[in-house]
Amino acid sequence: MCISFSPTYKNLIEYFDSPNPIGSTTVYKSKPSVSYSMVKQMAKVFVNGYGNIGRRLASALSKDNEISLLGIAKYTIDEQILEDLKNKFDIYVPENLALKYKSSIAGTIEEAVSASDLVLDAAKEGKGYSNKIRFYQPLRKPAIFQGGEERHGDRAVAKMIHNSRVNFDEASGKQYVIQGSCNVSGMGKVMQPLMESFGDEIQRYDVTLVRRWADLEDSKEVKDSIQWDKNPHHQEDVKDFIPHANLYVEAFKVPSRMMHLHQMIVRFRSKAPTRDRILDLFTKEFAVAILNSAKGTADVRMKAIELGFEHGDTNMVHIHQDVLRVQEETLKIVYSDDQTGLVIPENHLLLQSMILRRPRSEAVKRTDKLFRISDKKRLLEREFA
Numbered sequence: 001m002c003i004s005f006s007p008t009y010k011n012l013i014e015y016f017d018s019p020n021p022i023g024s025t026t027v028y029k030s031k032p033s034v035s036y037s038m039v040k041q042m043a044k045v046f047v048n049g050y051g052n053i054g055r056r057l058a059s060a061l062s063k064d065n066e067i068s069l070l071g072i073a074k075y076t077i078d079e080q081i082l083e084d085l086k087n088k089f090d091i092y093v094p095e096n097l098a099l100k101y102k103s104s105i106a107g108t109i110e111e112a113v114s115a116s117d118l119v120l121d122a123a124k125e126g127k128g129y130s131n132k133i134r135f136y137q138p139l140r141k142p143a144i145f146q147g148g149e150e151r152h153g154d155r156a157v158a159k160m161i162h163n164s165r166v167n168f169d170e171a172s173g174k175q176y177v178i179q180g181s182c183n184v185s186g187m188g189k190v191m192q193p194l195m196e197s198f199g200d201e202i203q204r205y206d207v208t209l210v211r212r213w214a215d216l217e218d219s220k221e222v223k224d225s226i227q228w229d230k231n232p233h234h235q236e237d238v239k240d241f242i243p244h245a246n247l248y249v250e251a252f253k254v255p256s257r258m259m260h261l262h263q264m265i266v267r268f269r270s271k272a273p274t275r276d277r278i279l280d281l282f283t284k285e286f287a288v289a290i291l292n293s294a295k296g297t298a299d300v301r302m303k304a305i306e307l308g309f310e311h312g313d314t315n316m317v318h319i320h321q322d323v324l325r326v327q328e329e330t331l332k333i334v335y336s337d338d339q340t341g342l343v344i345p346e347n348h349l350l351l352q353s354m355i356l357r358r359p360r361s362e363a364v365k366r367t368d369k370l371f372r373i374s375d376k377k378r379l380l381e382r383e384f385a
């Protein structure tokens with residue numbers, strides 16, 4: 001389904017002038033801080049969920065001068081959280097908390113959704129569906145969901161999974177789209193250039209995902225175990241946007257907080273291309289770095305923190321050249337995947353396709369400027385030469 005307005009600035013302006021369907025009269029702490037005339041020029045975005053992904057989305061969007069970030073949702077709240085977020089973002093809460101915190105918040109979640117042009121849903125896995133049914137659908141708001149939401153079945157939130165390297169243009173004007181998870185986004189970034197260059201020469205892809213147990217910011221315990229996954233969703237998710245890939249995925253969760261690592265085994269019908277040809281292919285890829293001397297995922301994460309990258313994110317995948325091997329018909333690629341950071345620029349690209357209907361090249365330029373991805377790539381490649 002397509003969104004109800006054509007997102008030219010003129011239409012956005014007409015849209016902004018339409019009456020608020022909620023019509024609430026409650027007086028809260030503040031209104032969004034940008035002036036009315038500025039708001040008229042910008043797409044209004046609300047971040048629904050402020051966990052590991054939501055906080056990154058909010059901090060990135062707050063620096064984007066063509067987006068008006070309405071604010072963020074908080075479902076768990078206390079005085080300390082309010083104090084920490086004070087002067088950062090306007091806070092919107094569920095209705096049952098609105099009265100208690102009315103002097104510190106900007107409104108309810110329903111009011112924020114109603115006032116937005118697009119919602120970035122960053123809810124705890126699986127809660128995006130109820131948000132869609134409760135808010136986005138009745139208020140006819142386009143929304144981007146995250147990779148933990150369902151693509152198929154009764155609780156499906158969208159008919160498409162986005163990967164900016166593969167199907168960016170198809171998201172243009174869509175009402176609901178899932179941004180692929182970090183593992184799925186990483187696989188797309190590596191598989192698509194291989195498919196474009198070698199197509200039918202490739203017989204199959206076997207990918208082993210070595211997944212981190214928790215994120216750096218998580219308080220949950222990291223269990224000393226290697227867990228397998230009976231039915232990794234990643235295989236079907238990637239096939240959603242690369243349907244013809246002969247792809248097989250296994251996933252193992254390991255006791256680490258420092259990124260995911262993928263080993264992708266690519267079997268060719270005859271002799272595999274040389275290492276140099278493979279490396280050449282990825283040299284100019286956006287958000288793909290080629291590193292040579294990292295010894296593990298923690299080296300890359302700690303370097304990102306040392307170099308002052310925001311949230312310690314690299315926002316990319318890193319092909320480890322020192323363990324890239326070619327043996328007869330087989331190519332083995334090992335790459336680490338910035339679990340929390342990779343999907344944030346992907347969301348930014350996706351929103352440019354959905355509501356601004358930009359061509360990919362232009363969207364990539366804007367995203368690169370906001371996240372400094374090419375600079376970070378150069379720095380990392382120099383550090384791990």
Ligand SMILES: NC(=O)c1ccc[n+]([C@@H]2O[C@H](COP(=O)([O-])OP(=O)(O)OC[C@H]3O[C@@H](n4cnc5c(N)ncnc54)[C@H](OP(=O)(O)O)[C@@H]3O)[C@@H](O)[C@H]2O)c1
Nearest residue numbers: 048049050051052053074075076123124146148182339340
């Ligand atoms: N973490 C990653 O590396 C990663 C990478 C790619 C994709 N993802 C996907 O991104 C999504 C979010 O993951 P996350 O790691 O950010 O989770 P998280 O850190 O557990 O945060 C989830 C947030 O959801 C909020 N929440 C609770 N109920 C909600 C509702 N009904 N609507 C909106 N938000 C609600 C919670 O808010 P309160 O704190 O206020 O209770 C919590 O902060 C998931 O689909 C996940 O699969 C995660």
